[in-house]
Amino acid sequence: MRHLLSYRKRAPGPALLAGMTYAGAPDQVTNIFNPLSTPAESVHRIALLTLAICAVIFITVAGLLIYAVVRFRRRPGDDASEPPQIYGSNQIELAWTVLPILIVVVLILVTARTIADVENYPQPPDALKVSVVGHQWWWEIRYPDLGIGAANELHVPVSEPGRRQLTFLTLESVDVAHSFWVPQLAGKTDLIPNRVNRMWIEPKQAGVYLGNCAEYCGTQHAKMRLRVIAHPPEEFARWVESQRRHEAEATPASAGRERFFSTSCVNCHAIQGTSAKGTFGPDLTHLMSRETLGSGAAPNTPEKLRAWVRDPQAIKEGCLMPDMRLSDQELDQIVAYLLTLK
Numbered sequence: 001m002r003h004l005l006s007y008r009k010r011a012p013g014p015a016l017l018a019g020m021t022y023a024g025a026p027d028q029v030t031n032i033f034n035p036l037s038t039p040a041e042s043v044h045r046i047a048l049l050t051l052a053i054c055a056v057i058f059i060t061v062a063g064l065l066i067y068a069v070v071r072f073r074r075r076p077g078d079d080a081s082e083p084p085q086i087y088g089s090n091q092i093e094l095a096w097t098v099l100p101i102l103i104v105v106v107l108i109l110v111t112a113r114t115i116a117d118v119e120n121y122p123q124p125p126d127a128l129k130v131s132v133v134g135h136q137w138w139w140e141i142r143y144p145d146l147g148i149g150a151a152n153e154l155h156v157p158v159s160e161p162g163r164r165q166l167t168f169l170t171l172e173s174v175d176v177a178h179s180f181w182v183p184q185l186a187g188k189t190d191l192i193p194n195r196v197n198r199m200w201i202e203p204k205q206a207g208v209y210l211g212n213c214a215e216y217c218g219t220q221h222a223k224m225r226l227r228v229i230a231h232p233p234e235e236f237a238r239w240v241e242s243q244r245r246h247e248a249e250a251t252p253a254s255a256g257r258e259r260f261f262s263t264s265c266v267n268c269h270a271i272q273g274t275s276a277k278g279t280f281g282p283d284l285t286h287l288m289s290r291e292t293l294g295s296g297a298a299p300n301t302p303e304k305l306r307a308w309v310r311d312p313q314a315i316k317e318g319c320l321m322p323d324m325r326l327s328d329q330e331l332d333q334i335v336a337y338l339l340t341l342k
């Protein structure tokens, strides 16, 4: 899939600089300063306002401090007596009570308004609907209207001027609280057990957006990464078509296929069109169309795939896929089969 994408690669730079210099393409680092989606733009505006207010406060306080230190420093010839001690000034106390209250009220109002604008945004009938389910430590992704599923890589269409395309997500968790965060697309929204949260994104540039789980969820929280791949509309339609094909059905009988179906792989993983229907781990139907393994733990290359199947714990310690203690021959067979799942 990745060869279909026409995103520009660029070296990661300081986030702020990147945001100012390179608006127009997804960053190779998670970056809050280069929003490329409507909700992220709203968040970005508040972030800048908050930073500006903080900067004014910092400059004022630091400036007064430096002034006091320099102006009233000890000079040669000073006597050693105490300076006059002043207690209480209604004017100054009023000022430093009222001003912060006003600042906080302004920030509350602006924030509440932005949150309401984003959360109450009406869902257009043609919005793409996606269900995202958090697992320790990977993302299950389902497209209920399209009848397809994925894991760890969320493919969506890009929104173009005159042809807006929004993606509405429902967020759930099967175990603990996680948080869906792709900073260039939207703010964070938690995935909480026994609760359905909603959010939406509207990527305006094609490319790969990086994100990660933003709520500590256990040992491998840091390797619960997330990619959102935004395609131009026609390319997205092609991607959907490719995901509908169950290549597994067409895969000829092979030693690897037999081996896969005779091990406990099938208890946890599903491959559409076959008897493998496990839901505990990621759906493997189109495993080889993904860029990474283990939710961003390693690049998806044949060597890493083999290392992953041999002992996932070596790459992502604590992950729920066990070391199956396969022999070299079994490994070769299973990996050969997995490589056919494009």
Ligand code: CUA
Binding pocket: 134, 135, 137, 177, 178, 179, 213, 214, 215, 216, 217, 218, 221, 222, 224
């Ligand atoms: Cu999932 Cu942190």
